[in-house]
Amino acid sequence: MRITVISPFVDRQHGTERAVADLIERLSIRYQDQIELYAQRVTDVRTDSSSQASKNDRGAIRWHRVNSFPGPHLFQFLGWLILNRSARKRSENATSQKSEAIFSAGINALDADVILVHVVFHRVAELQSSRVTFGLRAWHRRLYYSLLCSLERRIYRNPAVTLVAVSPHTAQQLAHYFDRQDVTVVPNGVDAQHFSPALIASIRERSRRDLNYSPNDFVALLIGNDWRNKGLSTLLAAVSQCHDLPIRLLVVGQDDQEKFRSLARELLIADRVQFVSPTSDVRTFYAAADVLAAPSLEDSFNLPVLEAMSCGLPVIVSPHAGISHWLAHDRDSLLLKDPENSAELAGALRLMATDSAKRKAISANALQTAAKFSWDAHARELRKLLVSAAERKARYKKTQA
Numbered sequence: 001m002r003i004t005v006i007s008p009f010v011d012r013q014h015g016t017e018r019a020v021a022d023l024i025e026r027l028s029i030r031y032q033d034q035i036e037l038y039a040q041r042v043t044d045v046r047t048d049s050s051s052q053a054s055k056n057d058r059g060a061i062r063w064h065r066v067n068s069f070p071g072p073h074l075f076q077f078l079g080w081l082i083l084n085r086s087a088r089k090r091s092e093n094a095t096s097q098k099s100e101a102i103f104s105a106g107i108n109a110l111d112a113d114v115i116l117v118h119v120v121f122h123r124v125a126e127l128q129s130s131r132v133t134f135g136l137r138a139w140h141r142r143l144y145y146s147l148l149c150s151l152e153r154r155i156y157r158n159p160a161v162t163l164v165a166v167s168p169h170t171a172q173q174l175a176h177y178f179d180r181q182d183v184t185v186v187p188n189g190v191d192a193q194h195f196s197p198a199l200i201a202s203i204r205e206r207s208r209r210d211l212n213y214s215p216n217d218f219v220a221l222l223i224g225n226d227w228r229n230k231g232l233s234t235l236l237a238a239v240s241q242c243h244d245l246p247i248r249l250l251v252v253g254q255d256d257q258e259k260f261r262s263l264a265r266e267l268l269i270a271d272r273v274q275f276v277s278p279t280s281d282v283r284t285f286y287a288a289a290d291v292l293a294a295p296s297l298e299d300s301f302n303l304p305v306l307e308a309m310s311c312g313l314p315v316i317v318s319p320h321a322g323i324s325h326w327l328a329h330d331r332d333s334l335l336l337k338d339p340e341n342s343a344e345l346a347g348a349l350r351l352m353a354t355d356s357a358k359r360k361a362i363s364a365n366a367l368q369t370a371a372k373f374s375w376d377a378h379a380r381e382l383r384k385l386l387v388s389a390a391e392r393k394a395r396y397k398k399t400q401a
Helices: 015-030 073-095 121-129 136-156 168-178 197-210 232-240 257-266 283-288 303-310 322-326 342-354 356-370 375-400
Strands: 002-006 034-039 061-065 101-104 114-117 162-165 218-223 247-252 273-276 291-294 315-317
Touching (some): 002 015, 015 061, 015 303, 034 073, 073 136, 114 136, 121 136, 168 322, 197 283, 232 247, 232 257, 247 283, 257 273, 291 342, 303 356, 315 342
Parallel strands (some): 034 061, 101 114, 114 162, 218 247, 218 291, 247 273
């Protein structure tokens, strides 16, 4: 197949972007599909430029670089919608070829055939509206989410668009907000060879040394952006309640650090918290950690949880994370009842830090659960939907001819 894939960024540093990277690599290698990738930035993925590849280069990933639009998020996103559409039109006019199906990771285009939903902005906007904030930044955020919600209503309510959710959690939200009862659930996957206990063990000593952790430190890891939604405030409060234990907190992601540094200082744990920017090899952080904490307020899936489990790392997970659908409390994870309850989270951290037998048992079971997820299965199921969408679109064109 010739498939157009639309995603602003494709890399190995972030969850959604990493999922797109694994998907297109498998479509190109395993199925010899020709991928026309429209993105502003691509790293850690083998691609050809659109000018180098031939028209019928099977298995190629052709990157069509989309220009970025300056300004705040609202203008950047509007620019992205316009510029990726115009880039696709130019390419179609130059080659006289159209893709059989258009795939988008979220609302990146108005004409996608198959959309994999990683986040429902209606739900995010609800969470944001619960905060009473003022100022230019808050005003901009409200406008930005208003635009995203408007696009969701227009696109997701269209029955001609095939919607795919990464979890039943997200599928339920799509049914609730847009009355879509036909959503297919295709969970994210994990590369068990790339994220393996043996590999993590081989780099653990170096990773901990590079991050300045001693052998006695018990390191809790949080990965992700939008730290308020990821539950960082609750996690900081939980760490402060374990002052008698050598718990250190490693926060990996991109957000406004200062307000969380300020909170850490108020809680007298500033010396226990380290903020680090994402890198292309997230395994460094899993290797340095002793437990992954994910007390998020909302998460369609939470890919780092699955990757940590595949590495043999015990996980503490919010019930509002999509992956919790496949987890069992006190078997392959510790599932929180209330992710905003710092005392409950502190108890889970304390258990993991002090009970090595429990920690090992949960890690072993987590490894078995993670083995049920793969990017091969993810790509296979999505490709079935892409084929079906392409066939449906071809039939419609025949009726219009």
